[in-house]
Amino acid sequence: MITFLVCIAVLIIGYFTYGKFIERIFGVKKTRETPAYSHHDGVDYVPMGTNRNSLIQLLNIAGVGPIFGPIMGALYGPVAFIWIVAGSIFAGAVHDYLTGMISIRNNGAHLPQLAGKFLGGTMKHIVNLIAVVLLLLVGTVFVTAPAGLLFDLMNGWMTISVITGVIFLYYLFATLLPVDKIIGKVYPILGALLVISAIGIGAMLIATGAPIPELTLQNMHPGGEAIFPILMITIACGAISGFHATQSPIISRTVQKEQNGRKVFYGMMIVEGIIAMIWAAAAMSLFYGTDLSALIDNGGAGLVVSEVAFTLLGAIGGTLAVLGVIVLPITSGDTAFRSARMIIADYIKIPQLKIMSRLWIALPLFVVSYILTSMDFTLLWRYFGVTNAAISAIALYVGAMYLAVQLKFHWVATVPALFMTMVAFTFIFNASIGFGLPMTMSYVLAGIATGIVLALFAYKIKLNRRIENFKMDEEVSKAA
Template identity: 65%
Template structure:
């Protein structure tokens, strides 16, 4: 219990200390007009309040990641708490803040465009394909997982196919309509429900004296799977997630002032870390140890853990509300995954999105592909999602490091986590059966060589970019001219 509560306290302290340090180092320009006003189109560029943007950002980035990921990561024991806490403070929140703020400085640009500007034109094309793939996987995973929860909650009263169809219909509407019509109107309510349900689980864990294990670096996984790199890909959204780099530009286009950035981007990642801590603790303490948790995951998956834990801790009524809160999470990330994919494709081909038909022709093929992916095993999808997700996080952190290097600022705050997650994702893909399937030792050696090569390439490119005086932000007057 002490490790758990101490971790939550550290997350909160991290927001007020390291978060403030990152904000000050980046250098907020309060008087600089944001894209929400300069490029206002009443579809994607719409000024909204800090409270709305913060709650929308939380729901956008959360999905089932800070719940399903920590539940599966709980098999490794309390070492999962360490990754959630320090990952969120020093990697995830920095990742979210930098991608959000750099996007604001560049017309609300998405990651492919930022990668092209700061890492080279080839990277724009690579990251564009990578981001679309990731968003398709996210959208698909976030159809399957809430559909399973709804099916269980309704005790099979409604067919799974019908539930999936309803979720897809909602996604189509949320992807096509202006952001303030559905997302801006209902997300603050959903966000409140999410926070209330998480707090309810937290309070019950404390009041019932749940046997949450204390810190140990021993591998507790029943199958003895290696902590590095698997833990750092299994728990992503609760600590560091590349998916967030696809979501922050949605809110960078609705942010009223750069001063709001720390609350919206850094702060909501910390909030997600707290949610991840709560569900990791519940998974570790309620199912008779790691063998019991492993058995439940094998038989019913993370959704079964959520349902069982919610009812055990909060009773039938409170548990049902908590489950509804968890169902909302993936749905409110799945819709913005498709919305983000539409925006990235539109930016790539320079297609205006003012007309509904322009949005429709981009969105429909995405939904057809996603529906086809729902026929694939969830576990397999999650493995590919985890790798694609953390690889995207690495790219986003390298973009942030490059921006700060050119600006002659402390680029190490982005570069250190970039190196770490590059090493983790490369190790995974070399070792994993879905990758090259080599031995773990070979994966460690190969990943080290590749990571060192990337570091060398980064510094070579960074020095050239600084000498070339690449502009860090776009001229606002040009935005107005091209509007």
């Protein structure tokens, strides 16, 4: 219990200290006009208040990841707490803040455009492809997970296929309509439900003196899976998630002032980290060890959610808590498709003012996603995990390059970028869905690959600084 409470406190302190440090490095300009005003179009560029934006951002980024991921990560034991806390403060929140703020500085641009600008034109095309694939995987995962939970909650009186169809229909409307019509109005209410359910679970863990294990670095996974990199792939959204880099530009187009960014981007990642801590602790305390492993194998993380909610909160409270969990994936799935639609539209330069222009881009995405729902959830989650790690590394390199070109302390982004690069490469070399190599060999090859990436990144920094200096020299010459 002490470890759990200390970790929650460290996350909160991290927001007020390291979050402020990152904000100072970035350099907020209070009088700078944001894209919500300079590009106002009544569809995607719409000014909204900070509290509203914060709750929307939280729901956008907090899918099943900060719940299902930590539940599966709980099999490793309290070492999962360390990853959630360190990942959230030094990687995830930095990742979310920089991608959100750099997007604001670039007219609400999405990650592929930013990658093209700061990492080169080739990266724009690569990231476009990876980002759309990631968003399709996210949208699919965030259909199947809530559909299963709703099926169980309704005792099977409505079939999975009907529930899935209803969720897809909602996603279609949320993808096509202006951001302030559904997302802007419904999300704050759903966000309150999410926060209340998480607080309820956390409060009951404390009130009942739940036997949450204390800190140890021992790997307690019953299957002996390696902590690095599998834990980082398993617990993504609760620590660092590349998916967030696809969501932040949605809100960067609605933020009213730059100084709101720390609360909206950095702060909501910290809140997500707290949610992840609560569910990891609940899983460890109620179903620790072999029992938890058996429960996940038999019914998945969704069954653990139901058991935790109804055990701690009773029938009414448990139902509300499960509804709060269902809200998470649905309110991330809809914005996943919305982001995919916006990214594709930006890439092929199709204005989105007319609904038919949005519809013909969105419909093929839903068709492909519906086909993917037939895939095994665990396999989908692994593909999602490694794609997620790769995108998070790329997004951090974008943030690092932005800071480096301006001669600012870029290592706050470069170090976590290198870490996630190592995670992604190690997983790809070792996993059965990758090359299937022994772990030791995977570590060596991943280390070499990460070193090559660092060398290329350092070269790109020098190149971009020369280009920037040349532009400045040209401006001085013209002024003279």
